[in-house]
Amino acid sequence: MIIEQIELRNWRNAGEARVEFPPGLTLITGRNAQGKTNLLEAVFFLATGRSHRTARPEELVAFGQESAVVRGTIRRSSGTFVLAAQIAGGRATRQRDGKSFRRGQDSLGDFAAVLFAPEDLLALKGAPAERRRILDLDLGQAAPAYRGAHVNYAKVLRQRNALLRNYEHPPREMLAAWDAAWAKAAIALTALRSRLVEDAAPHLGRRSAEISGSAPASLVYEPSLTGDTIDEALAQLTLRREEELRRRTSLLGPHRDDLRIEIDGRDLRLYGSQGEQRTALVAFKLAAVEVLSTRPGGAPVLLLDDVLSELDEGRRRNLLLAAMQAQTIVTTTESDLAGMEPQRTYAVRGGIYERTW
Ligand SMILES: Nc1ncnc2c1ncn2[C@@H]1O[C@H](COP(=O)(O)OP(=O)(O)OP(=O)(O)O)[C@@H](O)[C@H]1O
Numbered sequence: 450m451i452i453e454q455i456e457l458r459n460w461r462n463a464g465e466a467r468v469e470f471p472p473g474l475t476l477i478t479g480r481n482a483q484g485k486t487n488l489l490e491a492v493f494f495l496a497t498g499r500s501h502r503t504a505r506p507e508e509l510v511a512f513g514q515e516s517a518v519v520r521g522t523i524r525r526s527s528g529t530f531v532l533a534a535q536i537a538g539g540r541a542t543r544q545r546d547g548k549s550f551r552r553g554q555d556s557l558g559d560f561a562a563v564l565f566a567p568e569d570l571l572a573l574k575g576a577p578a579e580r581r582r583i584l585d586l587d588l589g590q591a592a593p594a595y596r597g598a599h600v601n602y603a604k605v606l607r608q609r610n611a612l613l614r615n616y617e618h619p620p621r622e623m624l625a626a627w628d629a630a631w632a633k634a635a636i637a638l639t640a641l642r643s644r645l646v647e648d649a650a651p652h653l654g655r656r657s658a659e660i661s662g663s664a665p666a667s668l669v670y671e672p673s674l675t676g677d678t679i680d681e682a683l684a685q686l687t688l689r690r691e692e693e694l695r696r697r698t699s700l701l702g703p704h705r706d707d708l709r710i711e712i713d714g715r716d717l718r719l720y721g722s723q724g725e726q727r728t729a730l731v732a733f734k735l736a737a738v739e740v741l742s743t744r745p746g747g748a749p750v751l752l753l754d755d756v757l758s759e760l761d762e763g764r765r766r767n768l769l770l771a772a773m774q775a776q777t778i779v780t781t782t783e784s785d786l787a788g789m790e791p792q793r794t795y796a797v798r799g800g801i802y803e804r805t806w
């Protein structure tokens with residue numbers, strides 16, 4: 450799939466803008482704070498209905514304006530369609546060819562995008578929640594059931610936590626009912642995550658070795674819940690029962706999962722150099738592209754925000770070669786393109802995108 454063009458109205462610092470993308474590599478250049486990331490964020494929003502920078506849609510609307518609109522023309526082998534999103538009154542609504550998405554429904558599979566954002570580097574170093582977020586946003590797009598399983602688990606967890614919080618001694622039947630609901634939802638999400646990480650891991654290994662020219666990185670899923678039957682899940686829960694009642698919250702399940710990336714057995718979170726971490730994260734994104742490519746819509750769009758800094762020249766070149774398999778949009782503040790040959794270049798200044806090549 451490719452995005453042929455995007456139109457923005459009052460999206461962040463863009464008043465009215467239109468940018469056309471060729472099927473290959475597009476380069477967006479500009480100095481700091483001009484609108485490079487804003488453009489990638491808009492493409493990502495069309496794909497996922499979410500921003501990687503904020504959970505509050507109103508921040509996406511240009512200062513002093515009431516609403517924002519993003520519209521993109523998407524081409525797949527099955528045909529061309531228009532995806533649109535409006536943000537107004539702190540809410541986002543989305544349409545495909547003018548028809549609204551129902552609440553809770555999303556465009557997953559229609560149009561997919563994988564975004565490398567410098568903020569994601571924090572994911573490698575930061576709390577497990579950050580790593581779960583990239584797992585959910587990137588790989589989650591590859592499984593049609595993922596979003597539903599995720600939403601469902603969050604709902605069950607909220608209710609189970611409310612029960613634990615509200616009662617010092619929760620009524621036995623009520624707790625048993627929520628334990629059972631929890632086990633079912635937790636197993637479903639854990640199984641999806643486990644499959645997706647298993648699918649992505651070999652790609653990540655190969656890509657990281659290609660980019661770095663040295664040892665492959667490995668991706669390891671660290672589920673909180675092990676085992677895949679209701680009985681096993683409930684048995685593990687029983688072991689944590691006292692602690693849960695004491696701390697009055699759920700201590701087991703996908704909300705406690707983690708991801709680990711290792712090179713030569715070294716945990717990158719603790720021992721990775723800047724360049725190694727960046728390389729591993731890019732390899733993770735390229736692996737997500739490959740996993741998503743096996744879905745009916747074909748390869749997703751790859752968005753690389755400021756990825757080139759901190760990579761040495763060899764790594765840059767290898768990265769751009771590896772990215773060739775999908776439509777790719779790259780931003781950079783630099784004029785040195787390290788031998789990149791974009792099909793098209795836009796220069797952005799103050800939210801105005803001007804085609805320069
Ligand atoms: N809701 C908004 N309304 C108007 N302007 C906004 C809004 N949100 C962000 N901006 C501004 O948009 C500008 C461009 O932001 P963007 O993140 O796209 O910069 P960038 O080109 O990626 O810069 P950098 O190279 O520093 O990453 C910033 O100056 C930011 O303050």
Ligand SMILES: [Mg+2]
Pocket residue numbers: 485486487754755
């Ligand atoms: Mg930026």
